[in-house]
Amino acid sequence: MNKWAQKLCTICGPVGFVLFGIGLFPLAKFLPPPSPAATAEQISDIYSSNQLGIQLGAIVIMMSASLFIPFFSMITVIIKRIEGQDAPLAVTQIASAIMVVVFFFTGAMLFAVTAFRPERSAELTQLMNDFAWIMFISPGAPAFVQTAGIGLAILSDKQALPILPRWFGYLSLWIAILFVPAALAVIFKTGPFAWNGLLSFWVPAILVGGWSMMMAILMFQSINKRAVG
Amino acid sequence: MTTTVNKNVVAQPNADIPRTSKNLEKPTLPGEVGVWLFVCGDLMVFSLIFGTFLYYRGLSVDVYQQSQQALNGAFGLANTFILLISSWLVVRAVGDARSGHFEPARRRIEIAIVLGLCFIGLKTLEWSEKVSSGITLVTNEFFMFYFMITGIHFGHMLVGLGALSYALHGLRGPVAQRSHMENLEGVAVFWHLVDLLWMIIFALFYVIR
Numbered sequence: 001m002n003k004w005a006q007k008l009c010t011i012c013g014p015v016g017f018v019l020f021g022i023g024l025f026p027l028a029k030f031l032p033p034p035s036p037a038a039t040a041e042q043i044s045d046i047y048s049s050n051q052l053g054i055q056l057g058a059i060v061i062m063m064s065a066s067l068f069i070p071f072f073s074m075i076t077v078i079i080k081r082i083e084g085q086d087a088p089l090a091v092t093q094i095a096s097a098i099m100v101v102v103f104f105f106t107g108a109m110l111f112a113v114t115a116f117r118p119e120r121s122a123e124l125t126q127l128m129n130d131f132a133w134i135m136f137i138s139p140g141a142p143a144f145v146q147t148a149g150i151g152l153a154i155l156s157d158k159q160a161l162p163i164l165p166r167w168f169g170y171l172s173l174w175i176a177i178l179f180v181p182a183a184l185a186v187i188f189k190t191g192p193f194a195w196n197g198l199l200s201f202w203v204p205a206i207l208v209g210g211w212s213m214m215m216a217i218l219m220f221q222s223i224n225k226r227a228v229g
Numbered sequence: 230m231t232t233t234v235n236k237n238v239v240a241q242p243n244a245d246i247p248r249t250s251k252n253l254e255k256p257t258l259p260g261e262v263g264v265w266l267f268v269c270g271d272l273m274v275f276s277l278i279f280g281t282f283l284y285y286r287g288l289s290v291d292v293y294q295q296s297q298q299a300l301n302g303a304f305g306l307a308n309t310f311i312l313l314i315s316s317w318l319v320v321r322a323v324g325d326a327r328s329g330h331f332e333p334a335r336r337r338i339e340i341a342i343v344l345g346l347c348f349i350g351l352k353t354l355e356w357s358e359k360v361s362s363g364i365t366l367v368t369n370e371f372f373m374f375y376f377m378i379t380g381i382h383f384g385h386m387l388v389g390l391g392a393l394s395y396a397l398h399g400l401r402g403p404v405a406q407r408s409h410m411e412n413l414e415g416v417a418v419f420w421h422l423v424d425l426l427w428m429i430i431f432a433l434f435y436v437i438r
Contacts, residue, residue, distance in 0.1 A: 170263030174270040180384070184377070187366070191373060192281045199278065 009074035010219045013212045016067030028057025033196040036189040040122035048118035061108035072097035079153040089153040096146035107136030137195040140182035147176035260415030296371035304355040305435040315344035316424040345390045389423045392416040
């Protein structure tokens with residue numbers, strides 16, 4: 001029985017989210033995100049005036065993305081417990097989680113690439129910044145698949161004492177729907193669906209934080225309740 | 230929306246019987262608690278979206294009012310009636326199922342599903358009419374909101390139709406079990422939410438002046 005490993009993996013989720021916040025704000029100063037409507041010169045200024053902060057922020061966000069790997073793996077284990085031998089939703093969870101983590105990680109890596117030589121021409125910096133933010137924000141679809149899969153798995157639990165509470169399954173389905181609008185960040189430069197907008201950025205970012213904290217607490221309870229074996 | 234009839238027999242007020250939890254059935258919430266959580270969350274987010282729409286509308290009322298002229302009110306009104314009728318049918322179906330009449334319950338849900346499909350057909354026509362007249366979601370801010378909000382609602386319609394089909398499947402058995410009843414109630418609650426959201430969307434886009 002490896003309860004300590006299960007708890008360690010679980011704790012990686014909230015810790016990863018806190019690191020994400022630290023990288024995004026005090027370091028990169030990307031709260032609120034640079035506007036997609038900003039001119040090339042404005043974007044270039046942002047990167048040259050806070051070069052080191054953005055580079056350190058990118059490193060911390062890449063670490064936070066990596067910490068989501070054990071957290072999502074633990075969620076996979078829990079779904080496997082619910083599903084039993086043939087576990088399509090558990091596999092969906094780990095596969096979609098890899099996709100989410102990769103885009104998250106690569107988005108941060110592109111911040112670092114953009115900040116690597118801010119003295120280049122402003123148009124190129126703007127292009128790289130567009131690339132970074134669209135990579136970072138727009139993968140709403142894999143995030144939807146991942147979270148909806150978790151929700152459906154919880155709701156499919158037929159045991160008298162479900163491993164995770166049913167209300168959390170419904171909550172996960174709701175969060176899943178909220179990831180979808182982020183896919184529209186590829187179109188808009190202003191308004192709620194732009195990459196710095198209410199529905200593409202703020203709502204998913206805040207909710208994913210709350211959701212991962214809640215998920216971690218429920219996973220802890222589930223691990224503690226489980227008898228040895 | 231419509232209040233559903235309490236499925237429990239209301240205890241007769243009788244002075245002889247001590248009022249304990251054992252012999253007084255408490256009224257319960259239709260469907261699972263989780264469904265209501267989902268519905269409340271969804272309403273919260275939609276309130277946020279509607280608020281955003283009204284905020285941006287306040288910034289440039291003229292553009293919004295001009296753009297509104299291009300909307301075809303007949304589509305909006307027809308879809309409003311379609312959803313109202315389908316919602317009413319679902320209410321009736323829940324009542325039928327509670328009293329053990331599964332045959333009429335099934336039929337009513339089937340009609341509700343057909344109406345939902347009509348909604349989707351009309352909405353698709355309406356969108357294609359807009360697109361063929363050169364209006365898309367990047368035309369201006371009003372149409373960005375129009376396509377986005379009706380699009381998100383469209384997604385809800387698809388989920389709702391899936392849920393209704395699932396409820397219909399649950400009513401197929403010879404004896405609909407307690408869990409089926411709860412599923413049906415949950416699905417009904419969600420369908421009313423989709424209906425309610427459409428009423429607000431209709432008011433915001435087609436009616437507001």
